[in-house]
Amino acid sequence: MTLILADVGGTNVRFAAAQDGVIDGARIKRYQNDDFDSFDSALSSYLERAGVSGVEGLSVAVAGPVSGGAARLTNRGWSFNAADLAEACDGGPVYLLNDLSALGYALDVLGEDDTSLVLDGPVVASEQRLVIGAGTGFNVSPVLQSGGQTFCLRAEAGLSSLPTRVAGIMQAYIGGVAPWVRCAEDAVRGPGLSELHAAATGGPVRDARDVMAAADEGDSDALASTEVYARMLGAFVQDLRLLYMPTGGIFLAGSVARGLLASPARDVFIEALGGQPTVKQTMAQVRVSLITRDEAALVGCLAYAQSMG
Incomplete structure (x- = not known):
């Protein structure tokens, strides 16, 4: 029998099959979401193309809020219902969890080669950790350990209000308010860099990857926008340090986080991470790492399903 795993983002969906606890x-397989009108159709296509039969269950990480056996993608109109999805696995269990929670459940399973050090610092064993994902969207997952078990708390930090110090960096750069920012993630996700650069230069909105690539090639305007974005994201991480106190370490994830750390703005970002998050109290630096394994969320889906029996 086979357990199906799925990592559903706003742009791509990645599937895997696990047997006897091994992926x-x-x-x-990874598919473009634009090629399907729903998750159900993408799942059906995967099961057929991968030649999967005898499905015993389904564990799905969703880039959006999950509650009461239902979920919906924040940046795409796909919905998920555990009871309906159970029909695809002969009535077997269906686990829905947030994609950042899936990364949190993967932390204890990932190997040394699955992460890279961004900023060194002390780590207090068994203390709270924090996963921060910046890609098509933005969110966090606080990771706790108790009684030998790992628990990932639900959060939707990207849908909260943008912190004032992050907004101040952005407004100083573009010379005014940012009409595209309705919540925090609109500023610090990938499309936020695209809008920031367009507002600063008066040019068209370009994909964040193109802006970072142009910065890498020496485009001074693109470099300026990427560095400002790096300061904004670093300042937001500092606010998250205060909110979640992750003395067990911070783990960055997502295509934008990866791209930024591979760009010329890497040093600016790390400098922002190394600063103090508050003027009222000095806080010890925490270790910051980058999750580099593409299938990390799938690993977390498997770990979560196993923890649920």
Whole structure:
């Protein structure tokens, strides 16, 4: 029997199949969401193309709020219902969890080669950790340990209000308010860099990857926008340090976080991470790492399903 794993983002969906607690590397597939009108159709396509039969259950990480056996993508109109999805696995269990929670459940399973050090610092064993994801969207997952078990708390930090110091950095750069920012993630996700650069230069909105690539090639305007974005994201991480006190370490994830750390603005970002998050109290630096394994959320889906029996 096979457990199906799925990591559903706003742009891509990645599937895998696991048997006896082991992910079959040959059956890991990634699809563009634009090629399907729903998750159900993407799942059906995967099961057929991967030749999967005898499905015993489904564990799905969703880039959006999850509650009461239902979920919905924040940046795409896909909805998920555990009871309906159970029909695809012959009535077997269906686990829905937030994609950042999936990364949190993966932390204790990932190996040394699955992360890279961004900023060194002390780590207090068994203390709270924090996963921060910046990609098509933005969110966090506080990771706690108690009684030998790992628990990932639900959060939707990207849908909260933008912190004032982050807004101040942005407004100083573009010379005014940012009409595209309705909540925090609109400023610090990938499309936020696209809008920031367009507002600063008066040019068209370009994909964040193109802006970072241009910065890498020496485009001074693109470099300026990328560095400002790096300061904004670093300042937001500092606010998150205060909110969640992750003395067990911070783990960054997502395509934008990866791209930024591979860009010329890396040093600016790390400098922002190394600062003090508050003027009222000095806080010890915490270790910051980057999750580099593409299938990390799938690993977390498997770990969560196993923890649920």
